[in-house]
Amino acid sequence: xxxxxxxxxxxxxxxxxxxxxxxxxxxxxxxxxxxxxxxxxxxxxxxxxxxxxxxxxxxxxxxxxxxxxxxxxxxxxxxxxxxxxxxxxxxxxxxxxxxxxxxxxxxxxxxxxxxxxxxxxxxxxxxxxxxxxxxxxxxxxxxxxxxxxxxxxxxxxxxxxxxxxxxxxxxxxxxxxxxxxxxxxxxxxxxxxxxxxxxxxxxxxxxxxxxxxxxxxxxxxxxxxxxxxxxxxxxxxxxxxxxxxxxxxxxxxxxxxxxxxxxxxxxxxxxxxxxxxxxxxxxxxxxxxxxxxxxxxxxxxxxxxxxxxxxxxxxxxxxxxxxxxxxxxxxxxxxxxxxxxxxxxxxxxxxxxxxxxxxxxxxxxxxxxxxxxxxxxxxxxxxxxxxxxxxxxxxxxxxxxxxxxxxxxxxxxxxxxxxxxxxxxxxxxxxxxxxxxxxxxxxxxxx
Numbered sequence: 001x002x003x004x005x006x007x008x009x010x011x012x013x014x015x016x017x018x019x020x021x022x023x024x025x026x027x028x029x030x031x032x033x034x035x036x037x038x039x040x041x042x043x044x045x046x047x048x049x050x051x052x053x054x055x056x057x058x059x060x061x062x063x064x065x066x067x068x069x070x071x072x073x074x075x076x077x078x079x080x081x082x083x084x085x086x087x088x089x090x091x092x093x094x095x096x097x098x099x100x101x102x103x104x105x106x107x108x109x110x111x112x113x114x115x116x117x118x119x120x121x122x123x124x125x126x127x128x129x130x131x132x133x134x135x136x137x138x139x140x141x142x143x144x145x146x147x148x149x150x151x152x153x154x155x156x157x158x159x160x161x162x163x164x165x166x167x168x169x170x171x172x173x174x175x176x177x178x179x180x181x182x183x184x185x186x187x188x189x190x191x192x193x194x195x196x197x198x199x200x201x202x203x204x205x206x207x208x209x210x211x212x213x214x215x216x217x218x219x220x221x222x223x224x225x226x227x228x229x230x231x232x233x234x235x236x237x238x239x240x241x242x243x244x245x246x247x248x249x250x251x252x253x254x255x256x257x258x259x260x261x262x263x264x265x266x267x268x269x270x271x272x273x274x275x276x277x278x279x280x281x282x283x284x285x286x287x288x289x290x291x292x293x294x295x296x297x298x299x300x301x302x303x304x305x306x307x308x309x310x311x312x313x314x315x316x317x318x319x320x321x322x323x324x325x326x327x328x329x330x331x332x333x334x335x336x337x338x339x340x341x342x343x344x345x346x347x348x349x350x351x352x353x354x355x356x357x358x359x360x361x362x363x364x365x366x367x368x369x370x371x372x373x374x375x376x377x378x379x380x381x382x383x384x385x386x387x388x389x390x391x392x393x394x395x396x397x398x399x400x401x402x403x404x405x406x407x408x409x410x411x412x413x414x415x416x417x418x419x420x421x422x423x424x425x426x427x428x429x430x431x432x433x434x435x436x437x438x439x440x441x442x443x444x445x446x447x
Contacts, residue, residue: 050119070129099123239271295331307341318358351380372443383431
């Protein structure tokens, strides 16, 4: 049974029962008022008869005094009936209506109203036919049944129409859920009003938006993983092919010249060393995902200067401009910090490869919010927005020729991102093609 049908059935039954109870209550109340009215009227008759008996003897009573439609009397004295026009058997209620005091008794039996009282020496019994009251009540019940049936049909139609209009918005939600079940996450429900259903519709749309975003994110992660695996395969296959090719030539004796053999051995060594570096970088990235470090107080200024000095020795043609505050202590890991600084500085140096005046500016300072900012700026070739979006992906290199000397292996910046995550840092890269790149790293000062 559908929700709207349940609402209709429960509401219809409740309202029908309520109407019946109200109708019966009104009819019975009217009936009781009519009975009370008759009783009060007949009390007056009994008192009038008692007054007449004070002035007339029993022999002088005239039947005309008691002429009243559907009303009968019996007057007795000392258990002797002195007047009666009563032709109704009262054996079944004899004891009930037998007068015992001046207090008037009233009893209804077989649609007859029996009333009695003891006035002076006389016992007075009054009997009135009240079948008209019962017939009136029966007519009211019959009329009420007919009216209630008509009203119920009208009410049922109106109630179903109202419930349908109110709950049809739920059908919109149901249709949306069915489409989502089939994989259509673009569906959204229109505005459903400002009531609870409307609020539910808004929450539903928020939920679908969240699901759609999560699915897009999952798809992106899945695509990145595919690309990552493809890149790993490509990156490993190239040196392996070289190693197998060179070693095969030496093994099969096709190369006799000792100088060429030494050259090939050197190339095999270089390719093997490159494979070792790739595997180590990949291991670092994977392990950093769940790494739990024991951090200690590190002078980040000294660590940065060491990394700069190492780079200066390698890239002697680059001008390094330093603005480094001293004695900046943070809780960190020295090895990871050194790796972070070295990778960023190497990327900056590679970016300046084709520049005549190569400049790298390095700034380390503490701002007013007690947060540490490291800014490394180069005047290299810079990046487009598309390149900037992909530069943090593993194995992505700006040079499509994948020359290791000019492009590296594409794992430096992804490793930097992981290091910043475990060290509670935040890395941000901005760049403009032809002007250079700025890498900003923010650390919280917790040491």
